[in-house]
Amino acid sequence: MAGDVVSVRLWLPQTEVVEVIVDAPGRLRVRVASSVSRPRCADCGARCGRVHDRREKRVRDLEVSGRPVTLVWDRRRMVCDGCGRRFLEDHPALEGRLTARLARRLVADAREMTVNTVARRHRVGWHTVMALVIAYGGLVGEHRRRRRCRRHQQPPPESCDAKPTASPTTPTSKPAASSPPNLTPPSPATQTPQKREGSTVR
Incomplete structure (x- = not known):
C-alpha cells in the first residue's frame, strides 16, 4: 500500500461504500449502495428483500481535497412479495443527479x-x-x-370570541341595560299606589 493513502468517509446517511473505482489526482469515483436491506414498497408499504436487478446511477457529490467526486449508485429494482410490483429503491441523499x-x-x-x-x-x-x-x-x-x-x-377566532364580550360595553348597550327602570312607562301596578297616595293626601 502506498504511503500517501488516506481513507475518506463520505458521511452520507444510509449509504455504504462498495469500492473506489477511480482515485486519480483530478477526480474521485466511488461505488456506493444503500444500507437499507429491506426497503418498503411504495404501493402497499411492505418490506421487500427480493432484488430483480441493479442499475447504475451517477450522482455528483461535494469535492474532496479539491477533486470532483462522482458516486456510482448501485440502485436496486425490488420485487414486492405482497403486491408483486417492481420498483426502484429511493434514497434520501442520492435522488437526482x-x-x-x-x-x-x-x-x-x-x-x-x-x-x-x-x-x-x-x-x-x-x-x-x-x-x-x-x-x-x-x-x-x-x-x-x-x-x-x-x-x-x-x-379570527379570538376576534369572534371578543365580539360578544365587547358588545355589552358599547355605548348603545348600556342604555339598553338601564332602560327598563328609567325609560319605560310605569306599569299599571305601579300607578295604583301613586293614586292611593294622592287620595290619602287629599
Whole structure:
C-alpha cells in the first residue's frame, strides 16, 4: 500500500461504500449502495428483500481535497412479495443527479456570487445551478405564504370570541341595560299606589 493513502468517509446517511473505482489526482469515483436491506414498497408499504436487478446511477457529490467526486449508485429494482410490483429503491441523499448536500452548497454559494461563478467553481452546468436557485426560491416563497396564512388564521377566532364580550360595553348597550327602570312607562301596578297616595293626601 502506498504511503500517501488516506481513507475518506463520505458521511452520507444510509449509504455504504462498495469500492473506489477511480482515485486519480483530478477526480474521485466511488461505488456506493444503500444500507437499507429491506426497503418498503411504495404501493402497499411492505418490506421487500427480493432484488430483480441493479442499475447504475451517477450522482455528483461535494469535492474532496479539491477533486470532483462522482458516486456510482448501485440502485436496486425490488420485487414486492405482497403486491408483486417492481420498483426502484429511493434514497434520501442520492435522488437526482446531485446529492442533497451538494445542492444545498450550490444554492448557498449562489447567494454570495453569480451563477456563472458557482457553476465554474463546482464544475457543474449553468442550467443546473439556475434550476436549483429557482426551485429554492419557490420553496421559500411557499413557506412564507404558509406563515402568513397561519398568522391570519389565528386572530379570527379570538376576534369572534371578543365580539360578544365587547358588545355589552358599547355605548348603545348600556342604555339598553338601564332602560327598563328609567325609560319605560310605569306599569299599571305601579300607578295604583301613586293614586292611593294622592287620595290619602287629599
